[in-house]
Amino acid sequence: MKEIFSPDGYLDNELPEYEYRESQLVMAEFIQDKLIENQNGIIEAGTGTGKTMAYLIPALKYALSHEKKIAITTETKALQKQLVDKDIPAAQKIFKEYLGLDFKFALCLGSSNYPCRRRFERFLKKGSFEKSDMKHFERLSSLFKEKRIFTFFDAEMPGHLWEEIGRDSETCDQQRCPMTTICPFQAARREWAQADLLVMNHYLFFSNIASGKSYLPVSEAVIFDEAHSIESIASRQLGFSIDHDFLINLLQRFYQRGKYGIINNFKSIKLHDEAIHSVEIIAKESQIFFEKMREKFHGAETVRRIITVTNEGRNLTEQMKRLIGILELAEQDFEEEDLRIEFDPARNRLIAYCESLISFLNLSYENYVYWIERSDRELLGNISLTGRPVNINEIMRQEVLSFYESSIFVSATLSIKNDFSFFMSTIGFERGSGKVLDSPFNHKEQMILYICRYNKSS
Ligand code: SF4
Known part of the structure; x- marks a missing residue:
């Protein structure tokens, strides 16, 4: 990890905004050890540590050197976007130029975000839509022609129309569907199967568990970023x-x-x-x-x-x-x-x-x-x-902690006074260890606290 994270290392040479932070290197080494030893780990790292790169780099190194697939799951779309648009492409460049390694990654979304070619054709044939909706179907037709994989976000279609043509898990039978070869959803799934790294959100991760792990390809290790929110999201997805x-x-x-x-x-x-x-x-x-x-x-x-x-x-x-x-x-x-x-x-x-x-x-x-x-x-x-x-600990024990070779939990807020006992009991974490890393920020010098005097809702 040192050659990548240290001053004058690969990140320093490649990223203009990079600053060496000891806690980032410590975190990356901790995660690397956990992955290699097939152990579970918890890491609390304060703001400014550079957590994303600190788990992304060891995860990719491990995936490529051991031929494993790794899942990264986050709570927010903002973090997923940062990963997919910024951090993973930066890591891709470094891996290619300095290590001579290439990897594949994929963003996994819930299936209703993908269009169903068959439902689309059927809906057009039925013709039960307004004339004013025609422009949306024309756009969709050209997306089907242009793109192998596209989603609801590319289609920019009103929700009520998408409901008619989005992929429906209960009617999609890929064994019998005659359109699998031109289906964007099936193309996405083939891409997931080949990827070394999968990015998803906690909602999808736990829906996959609720569906008997039938939706996503199996990965050997999982890293939960923003892990403080998994309890509430898991409970919601399983209820x-x-x-x-x-x-x-x-x-x-x-x-x-x-x-x-x-x-x-x-x-x-x-x-x-x-x-x-x-x-x-x-x-x-x-x-x-x-x-x-x-x-x-x-x-x-x-x-x-x-x-x-x-x-x-x-x-x-x-x-x-x-x-x-x-x-x-x-x-x-x-x-x-x-x-x-x-x-x-x-x-x-x-x-x-x-x-x-x-x-x-x-x-x-x-x-x-x-x-x-x-x-x-x-x-x-x-x-x-x-x-x-109420308790997700048993589900976590069975479906995550003993299922994956290694499960890593990362957040800025997981411990109570440097003690992980509460978080551990919530998620049924028994074997493995945790580490708390302070923020490299000098909060006294670098922070200003604003208190609003006129808060309407108070
Ligand atoms: S494979 Fe499923 S999602 Fe794809 S076109 Fe066929 S029914 Fe629709």
Whole structure:
């Protein structure tokens, strides 16, 4: 590490703004040791240490010399952008020029950020869009022609249109899809598989765990930057949140008076009528149930924890189970692939919603905390029911700490008075060690503290 980080080292020669900081070199050496020894590590490094380069360089050196794949996960988009646009290209230059090594990296996003070529073609064929939307589809057509991989951010398309053509995990079957060779999402996945370094955010990292690690390619080591936020994000990604609006939108996919809905394809008139009746009752019961939930709030409070079993909502879950049963009976009417594409995801979402609601009403999971919530600006607006795991330590132990050869946690704020015990217990960290590095900044000399005298919200 010394030849890279020391004064007159590679970084100093290559980056005009580089300044040697001893703590940065110490951090890089610590991480290198942990990776080589296949151990877990925690590092708290103050502002100005240059943390990103201090983990990026040893991670890449290790990945290339041991033929391993490494995942870097961050909380914020800003840090991901800094990594992808600035730090990784700088590291690429140094590795090429000074070490004669080349590496591949990829930014991984959630699948709904990628377009689905098949849904796009299908949506155009159906033609159920406004004339004014045509310009968006023309732009998308040229992106399909120009770029092998592109995302929602390149398409600059309104969200409601993207919903119709974005990749849908429940309908994408790459074994049977005839468009895999021209599909941007599949091209992105091939790129991830070949990359030495993957960059993602914590949300995607934990969604991948929730999906049985089926989405991202397996990497041998993981580095969590901004590791102070993993507890809340992991809990959120592994829990659920449901509301009335989501259910109504979902029901409209099955049936909406005067419009096309999945139920229109039922061949049996009896099942067709029963399903419509069931959809209408669910919509009504949901309205009643969520109004009852609203009554649980005291005054202007916006969050209320639920600690006893909820008796309301039983009719709603019974009706949902009934509709799920009807869908099962009508399943054979959806063998044709085009129909299946709509049927499967809608039914699976209804099942997942029903399971979450039952778990909420019965407080089914011991390790979960349940609450109802509404926005303070909309006391009469939508109410959500949430359930999240309280402790993520067991999940972290099983799915991260004993799964990866090495897991490294980095942040400026992880210890309490230089003691990592609290953070360690939160994430189930048992084997491995930690290090606290002071900021190289002279805060007394280099900081000004401004205190606002007129704070409207106080
Ligand atoms: S592989 Fe999946 S995402 Fe790609 S075009 Fe086919 S269905 Fe769509």
